[in-house]
Amino acid sequence: MEKKTVVVPRPLLVTWICIILFLAGISNIIYSFTGAFAGFGVLYSAASVLLIILFFAALSGIWAMEKWGVVLFTILLGLKFALDIFVKAFSWWELALLFALVVFWINRKKMQ
Numbered sequence: 001m002e003k004k005t006v007v008v009p010r011p012l013l014v015t016w017i018c019i020i021l022f023l024a025g026i027s028n029i030i031y032s033f034t035g036a037f038a039g040f041g042v043l044y045s046a047a048s049v050l051l052i053i054l055f056f057a058a059l060s061g062i063w064a065m066e067k068w069g070v071v072l073f074t075i076l077l078g079l080k081f082a083l084d085i086f087v088k089a090f091s092w093w094e095l096a097l098l099f100a101l102v103v104f105w106i107n108r109k110k111m112q
Contacts, residue, residue: 008065014107017100018063025052025059040089051080062104065111070104077101 029052032045055076061069077097084090 008110008112010063010065011107011110013103014062014065017103018059021059021100022056025055028052037089040087044083044087044089047083048080051076051083055080062111067108067111070108070111073104074101 029049032049037045037048055073058069058072058076061072063069080097081090081094084094
């Protein structure tokens with residue numbers, strides 16, 4: 001007996017937020033190779049890029065309307081904030097990610 005997969009339509013706002021975050025992540029990875037983050041320590045760039053790659057996995061789950069993507073995004077956002085605060089690299093524009101988090105959690109009920 002085959003298990004049927006139900007395709008859940010993705011809300012337009014979730015689609016746009018995912019696209020924006022994918023592009024921001026790619027640009028942040030490229031920017032980190034410029035040496036702009038050198039003042040925050042040797043391992044900050046590596047840890048930040050690793051978190052961004054994991055964010056891509058979470059966004060892929062959200063793009064596919066899977067609940068685990070929202071949970072992973074939430075965990076990674078907490079880790080990103082903690083890392084940035086710890087090394088004093090936190091900037092206030094990162095709080096815009098909380099808007100994405102709220103939108104994802106609101107739409108979580110529609111996900112599989």
